[in-house]
Amino acid sequence: MPKYMILLMLCLLWSLNYADELDDKMRQLKEVQKQLESTQQKVKQAETKKKQAEGEIQRTSSLKRRTEDNLKKLKKEEMVIRDSLRSVQQRLVDAESSLSAMRRAQNAELDMLLRVDRSYKQQGIKHRDHRYLKNLIQGSKQKIDILSGYRVSLTFERELHQNEAVKVTRGVKEESSKNVQYDKKIKNLATQSKQLTQEQKKLQAQVEKLKKDSASLEGLVNQLMAKQGKTPSTYQFTGKKIAWPLRGKIIRSYGEETKSYGTSVVNNGIDIAAKEGTTVVAADDGEVIFSDRYGGQGKLIIIDHKNGFFTLYAYNNELTVAKGATVKRGQTIAKSGMSGSANQASLHFELRKDGKAINPVPFLE
The missing domain is CATH 1.10.287 (Helix Hairpins)
Known part of the structure; x- marks a missing residue:
């Protein structure tokens, strides 16, 4: 062989x-x-x-x-x-x-x-x-x-x-x-x-x-x-920028601290205001490696983009893709809501490079 x-x-x-x-x-x-x-x-x-x-x-x-x-x-x-x-x-x-x-x-x-x-x-x-x-x-x-x-x-x-x-x-x-x-x-x-x-x-x-x-x-x-995600780690997306998972006002910025149960919690992504039931799309091509309810994140989807990057989509009311599914950029993956610890209808979106959270805003088109 x-x-x-x-x-x-x-x-x-x-x-x-x-x-x-x-x-x-x-x-x-x-x-x-x-x-x-x-x-x-x-x-x-x-x-x-x-x-x-x-x-x-x-x-x-x-x-x-x-x-x-x-x-x-x-x-x-x-x-x-x-x-x-x-x-x-x-x-x-x-x-x-x-x-x-x-x-x-x-x-x-x-x-x-x-x-x-x-x-x-x-x-x-x-x-x-x-x-x-x-x-x-x-x-x-x-x-x-x-x-x-x-x-x-x-x-x-x-x-x-x-x-x-x-x-x-x-x-x-x-x-x-x-x-x-x-x-x-x-x-x-x-x-x-x-x-x-x-x-x-x-x-x-x-x-x-x-x-x-x-x-x-x-x-x-x-x-x-x-x-x-290190095989291969090209750190390249299908385009120069990734797509917005949904359009809306950023109500909590990356790195912003909030108080919860007596401790400070740092936001590892951004929170985007949205009406309940708004379509959430994949930021880029990839594979769904998690699609389920997850603690304070509520109904969560994680996509492995096979280039060293992962995107996370939380607080959803409905998940429309299952674990193992291959998705394309702009494809519907969920409906926004206020599950988990969300106190208003919104989408929590994270971008991770080699597992570490980074600011997603510079990558958004």
Whole structure:
């Protein structure tokens, strides 16, 4: 067998091995990205729950302060009512005592009048004037009537104060019960907030580990992409420039940093604004080496242009070519959208040379 045939077969086997390994690493990377996205979502959910718990603590604390203020007012009111009740009760006792004394005095005066009258009769005295004693008795009766009316008034006043005292005491009990419930609720919410903080820390640690795993796998994928693309590495496209995957305004430039989950993320390509469902075309001839959903990139297509260059098309809603397909420059490969981590309808486009991301803008026609 000629040597060039042996070399050609070895090159083909070498290329196939790298292709299989690349597929395997891409699958691993996809799984890690999926776990990372899921864990980041859990971090968000834990943060949302924690904020809700903290907000509920603030609202409950506000209600508790209001209840405590009401409780203080009610207790002061209760003291005033009980003082008034004691005062009325004492005045009622004094009135009862005075009334009893007046009745005893009236009885004594009446008894005296009767004794005098009997004495006059025994002595045979007639038509004796008893006006003085009668007036005295009549005056005592008027005083007793007035004091009896005062006693009735005090009794009514006492009943009013007693009813008020019952209402206020009931209010104190109700507000005290609310206070106890608020204390329990605040304690439970504080425990919940603490548990969520611990959960967040654990999840964040998982996120950091998954990010490291993702970065490591992405490095391996880039190396394999570079090795796979080195035969031949002409770095030439079918034309002087590559085609725009779709026409639109660049909303995120190459190298632009954004904050995500507390860390800076550098844009390895460009983001082009587009309506959902806009046609996405291949930038140049090549072979589709990946066509599937991939973590934060959403529905992703990677094309190997067999010249050391790769192009990546992310955030799509629909993929119209499968892995292994041969595509031509300008051929429809996807429909744009906002899958993955996209926060608006757009296309994320990358150009990679030997697996390393480079600015695609100078290459676009």
